[in-house]
Amino acid sequence: MVTRPPELSTVSATIETPGTVAEAEAVQDRLRPLVDLAGPGPTAPRTVAGLDVAYAEDGDRLAAAVTVLDPTTLEVLDTAVATGRAAFDYVPGLFAFRELPALLTALARLTVEPELLVCDGHGLAHPRRFGLACHLGVLTDRPAIGVGKTPLVGTWAGPDRRRGSWAPLRDGTEQVGRVLRTRDDVKPVFVSVGHRMDLDNACAQVLRLTPRYRLPETTRQADQLCRAELRKLAGV
Protein backbone atom coordinates (compact mmCIF):
# COMPACT_ATOMS: atom_id res chain seq x y z
CA MET A 1 0.00 0.00 0.00
CA VAL A 2 1.34 3.37 -0.99
CA THR A 3 1.37 6.01 1.72
CA ARG A 4 1.67 9.63 0.73
CA PRO A 5 3.25 12.31 2.90
CA PRO A 6 0.67 14.51 4.62
CA GLU A 7 0.00 18.03 3.40
CA LEU A 8 2.27 20.32 5.38
CA SER A 9 -0.71 22.45 6.29
CA THR A 10 -2.23 19.57 8.26
CA VAL A 11 0.76 18.41 10.29
CA SER A 12 0.85 21.00 13.03
CA ALA A 13 -2.66 20.06 14.10
CA THR A 14 -1.58 16.48 14.77
CA ILE A 15 1.21 17.10 17.25
CA GLU A 16 1.02 16.45 20.94
CA THR A 17 2.63 18.75 23.47
CA PRO A 18 4.16 16.96 26.46
CA GLY A 19 4.08 18.70 29.81
CA THR A 20 6.94 16.92 31.51
CA VAL A 21 10.37 15.56 30.72
CA ALA A 22 9.13 12.00 31.15
CA GLU A 23 6.27 12.59 28.74
CA ALA A 24 8.56 14.21 26.21
CA GLU A 25 11.01 11.32 26.35
CA ALA A 26 8.13 8.91 25.96
CA VAL A 27 7.04 10.71 22.80
CA GLN A 28 10.55 10.44 21.39
CA ASP A 29 10.78 6.76 22.23
CA ARG A 30 7.46 6.13 20.57
CA LEU A 31 8.28 8.04 17.38
CA ARG A 32 11.87 6.81 17.13
CA PRO A 33 10.94 3.55 15.35
CA LEU A 34 9.23 5.56 12.61
CA VAL A 35 12.49 7.08 11.41
CA ASP A 36 13.30 5.90 7.89
CA LEU A 37 16.99 5.16 7.54
CA ALA A 38 16.77 3.51 4.13
CA GLY A 39 17.65 6.58 2.14
CA PRO A 40 19.25 7.50 -0.13
CA GLY A 41 16.90 10.47 -0.41
CA PRO A 42 16.84 12.97 -3.28
CA THR A 43 20.21 13.28 -5.01
CA ALA A 44 19.28 16.45 -6.85
CA PRO A 45 16.41 18.08 -4.98
CA ARG A 46 14.95 21.10 -6.75
CA THR A 47 13.82 22.71 -3.52
CA VAL A 48 15.58 22.63 -0.15
CA ALA A 49 14.19 24.20 2.99
CA GLY A 50 16.18 25.73 5.82
CA LEU A 51 14.57 26.11 9.25
CA ASP A 52 15.60 28.24 12.19
CA VAL A 53 14.20 29.98 15.25
CA ALA A 54 15.21 33.19 17.02
CA TYR A 55 14.32 34.05 20.61
CA ALA A 56 13.46 37.33 22.27
CA GLU A 57 15.44 38.35 25.31
CA ASP A 58 12.74 37.03 27.59
CA GLY A 59 13.55 33.59 26.25
CA ASP A 60 9.86 32.96 25.71
CA ARG A 61 8.68 34.78 22.63
CA LEU A 62 10.13 33.41 19.44
CA ALA A 63 9.99 33.63 15.67
CA ALA A 64 10.40 30.62 13.39
CA ALA A 65 11.33 30.87 9.75
CA VAL A 66 11.50 28.54 6.80
CA THR A 67 13.22 29.46 3.55
CA VAL A 68 13.05 27.34 0.41
CA LEU A 69 16.02 27.61 -1.93
CA ASP A 70 17.00 26.25 -5.29
CA PRO A 71 20.13 24.33 -4.24
CA THR A 72 21.76 24.93 -7.60
CA THR A 73 21.45 28.71 -7.81
CA LEU A 74 20.79 29.30 -4.10
CA GLU A 75 17.93 31.52 -5.20
CA VAL A 76 15.24 31.97 -2.54
CA LEU A 77 12.02 30.49 -3.91
CA ASP A 78 9.74 30.88 -0.92
CA THR A 79 9.72 31.96 2.71
CA ALA A 80 7.37 31.67 5.66
CA VAL A 81 7.45 32.76 9.28
CA ALA A 82 5.50 32.10 12.46
CA THR A 83 5.73 33.73 15.85
CA GLY A 84 4.81 32.25 19.18
CA ARG A 85 6.14 31.20 22.53
CA ALA A 86 8.55 28.49 23.54
CA ALA A 87 6.50 25.34 23.93
CA PHE A 88 8.83 23.65 26.43
CA ASP A 89 11.70 24.52 28.73
CA TYR A 90 15.11 24.07 27.21
CA VAL A 91 16.43 20.66 28.11
CA PRO A 92 19.34 19.17 26.13
CA GLY A 93 17.88 16.22 24.27
CA LEU A 94 14.36 17.65 24.35
CA PHE A 95 15.17 20.78 22.45
CA ALA A 96 12.78 19.94 19.61
CA PHE A 97 9.71 20.41 21.78
CA ARG A 98 10.51 24.10 22.14
CA GLU A 99 10.51 24.91 18.47
CA LEU A 100 8.39 22.25 16.82
CA PRO A 101 5.00 24.01 16.99
CA ALA A 102 6.28 27.27 15.52
CA LEU A 103 8.33 25.50 12.86
CA LEU A 104 5.36 23.40 11.76
CA THR A 105 3.19 26.49 11.60
CA ALA A 106 5.76 28.17 9.37
CA LEU A 107 6.03 25.06 7.18
CA ALA A 108 2.27 25.06 6.76
CA ARG A 109 2.47 28.54 5.26
CA LEU A 110 4.80 27.57 2.42
CA THR A 111 3.52 27.63 -1.11
CA VAL A 112 6.50 25.75 -2.52
CA GLU A 113 6.91 22.11 -1.56
CA PRO A 114 10.36 21.44 -0.07
CA GLU A 115 12.01 18.18 -1.14
CA LEU A 116 14.47 18.25 1.75
CA LEU A 117 14.43 19.84 5.19
CA VAL A 118 17.73 21.12 6.56
CA CYS A 119 17.37 21.57 10.31
CA ASP A 120 19.37 23.69 12.71
CA GLY A 121 20.27 20.98 15.21
CA HIS A 122 20.86 17.23 15.21
CA GLY A 123 19.07 14.21 13.85
CA LEU A 124 20.35 10.80 14.87
CA ALA A 125 23.26 12.40 16.74
CA HIS A 126 21.11 12.51 19.82
CA PRO A 127 21.02 10.60 23.15
CA ARG A 128 17.94 8.63 22.08
CA ARG A 129 18.67 8.92 18.36
CA PHE A 130 15.75 11.27 17.84
CA GLY A 131 16.82 14.85 17.52
CA LEU A 132 14.91 17.74 15.94
CA ALA A 133 15.68 16.64 12.38
CA CYS A 134 14.24 13.16 13.02
CA HIS A 135 11.21 14.59 14.77
CA LEU A 136 10.48 17.08 12.00
CA GLY A 137 11.15 14.46 9.35
CA VAL A 138 8.83 11.87 10.87
CA LEU A 139 5.97 14.29 11.54
CA THR A 140 6.06 15.70 8.02
CA ASP A 141 7.24 12.44 6.45
CA ARG A 142 9.74 14.44 4.39
CA PRO A 143 13.47 13.83 3.81
CA ALA A 144 15.30 15.68 6.59
CA ILE A 145 18.83 16.15 7.87
CA GLY A 146 20.35 17.83 10.88
CA VAL A 147 23.24 20.27 10.73
CA GLY A 148 24.49 21.21 14.17
CA LYS A 149 27.05 23.87 15.01
CA THR A 150 28.18 22.15 18.21
CA PRO A 151 28.08 18.50 19.36
CA LEU A 152 25.42 17.02 21.59
CA VAL A 153 26.71 13.45 21.72
CA GLY A 154 29.62 11.58 20.22
CA THR A 155 33.36 11.73 19.75
CA TRP A 156 35.53 12.17 16.69
CA ALA A 157 39.05 12.75 15.46
CA GLY A 158 40.13 15.18 12.79
CA PRO A 159 38.82 15.94 10.22
CA ASP A 160 41.48 17.36 7.94
CA ARG A 161 41.52 21.13 7.61
CA ARG A 162 40.17 21.27 4.07
CA ARG A 163 36.59 21.71 2.89
CA GLY A 164 34.95 18.38 2.17
CA SER A 165 36.99 16.48 4.75
CA TRP A 166 35.06 14.61 7.37
CA ALA A 167 35.35 12.22 10.29
CA PRO A 168 32.83 9.76 11.69
CA LEU A 169 30.87 11.00 14.70
CA ARG A 170 30.66 8.03 17.04
CA ASP A 171 28.63 7.48 20.16
CA GLY A 172 29.90 4.29 21.70
CA THR A 173 29.99 1.76 18.89
CA GLU A 174 27.42 3.58 16.79
CA GLN A 175 28.06 5.93 13.91
CA VAL A 176 25.55 8.69 14.56
CA GLY A 177 26.75 11.25 12.05
CA ARG A 178 29.72 13.03 10.55
CA VAL A 179 31.89 15.94 11.50
CA LEU A 180 32.13 17.76 8.20
CA ARG A 181 34.42 20.59 7.20
CA THR A 182 32.41 22.89 4.94
CA ARG A 183 35.16 25.52 4.52
CA ASP A 184 38.95 25.36 4.59
CA ASP A 185 40.32 25.95 8.08
CA VAL A 186 36.93 26.64 9.56
CA LYS A 187 35.28 24.87 12.49
CA PRO A 188 33.40 21.85 11.14
CA VAL A 189 29.65 21.22 11.40
CA PHE A 190 27.89 18.11 12.70
CA VAL A 191 25.77 16.38 10.10
CA SER A 192 23.35 13.60 10.90
CA VAL A 193 20.43 11.87 9.25
CA GLY A 194 16.95 12.97 10.15
CA HIS A 195 14.57 10.95 8.01
CA ARG A 196 14.51 9.34 4.57
CA MET A 197 18.13 10.23 3.85
CA ASP A 198 21.47 8.46 4.11
CA LEU A 199 24.58 10.03 5.58
CA ASP A 200 26.53 10.25 2.32
CA ASN A 201 23.74 12.13 0.63
CA ALA A 202 23.19 14.33 3.66
CA CYS A 203 26.82 15.46 3.56
CA ALA A 204 26.72 15.89 -0.21
CA GLN A 205 23.72 18.20 0.09
CA VAL A 206 25.35 20.19 2.88
CA LEU A 207 28.44 20.71 0.76
CA ARG A 208 26.31 21.92 -2.13
CA LEU A 209 24.74 24.46 0.20
CA THR A 210 28.03 25.78 1.57
CA PRO A 211 29.93 27.25 -1.40
CA ARG A 212 30.87 30.31 0.64
CA TYR A 213 29.98 30.04 4.30
CA ARG A 214 30.36 27.51 7.07
CA LEU A 215 26.61 27.00 7.48
CA PRO A 216 24.20 25.97 4.72
CA GLU A 217 22.76 28.90 2.80
CA THR A 218 19.32 27.57 3.69
CA THR A 219 20.08 27.93 7.39
CA ARG A 220 21.61 31.36 6.93
CA GLN A 221 18.60 32.65 5.06
CA ALA A 222 16.22 31.27 7.66
CA ASP A 223 18.34 32.74 10.44
CA GLN A 224 18.20 36.20 8.93
CA LEU A 225 14.47 35.93 8.33
CA CYS A 226 13.49 34.88 11.83
CA ARG A 227 15.71 37.54 13.37
CA ALA A 228 14.08 40.18 11.22
CA GLU A 229 10.66 38.90 12.24
CA LEU A 230 11.66 39.08 15.89
CA ARG A 231 12.64 42.71 15.51
CA LYS A 232 9.13 43.43 14.29
CA LEU A 233 7.82 41.92 17.51
CA ALA A 234 10.13 44.07 19.58
CA GLY A 235 9.03 47.16 17.75
CA VAL A 236 12.19 48.58 16.15
Place this chain on the structure above:
DNA sequence: GCGACAG
Protein backbone atom coordinates in the same frame (compact mmCIF):
# COMPACT_ATOMS: atom_id res chain seq x y z
C1' DG B 1 29.12 12.39 43.13
C1' DC B 2 30.56 15.75 39.25
C1' DG B 3 30.58 17.79 34.89
C1' DA B 4 28.50 18.13 30.11
C1' DC B 5 24.65 19.18 27.66
C1' DA B 6 21.60 20.80 19.94
C1' DG B 7 19.34 25.95 20.34
Place this chain on the structure above:
DNA sequence: ATCTTGTCGC
Protein backbone atom coordinates in the same frame (compact mmCIF):
# COMPACT_ATOMS: atom_id res chain seq x y z
C1' DA C 1 19.35 30.96 22.09
C1' DT C 2 20.96 35.86 23.75
C1' DC C 3 23.96 39.67 25.99
C1' DT C 4 28.27 42.24 22.89
C1' DT C 5 33.56 45.67 20.10
C1' DG C 6 37.11 45.30 18.42
C1' DT C 7 40.34 42.85 16.13
C1' DC C 8 43.57 39.40 13.93
C1' DG C 9 44.25 37.44 9.40
C1' DC C 10 43.62 36.69 4.39
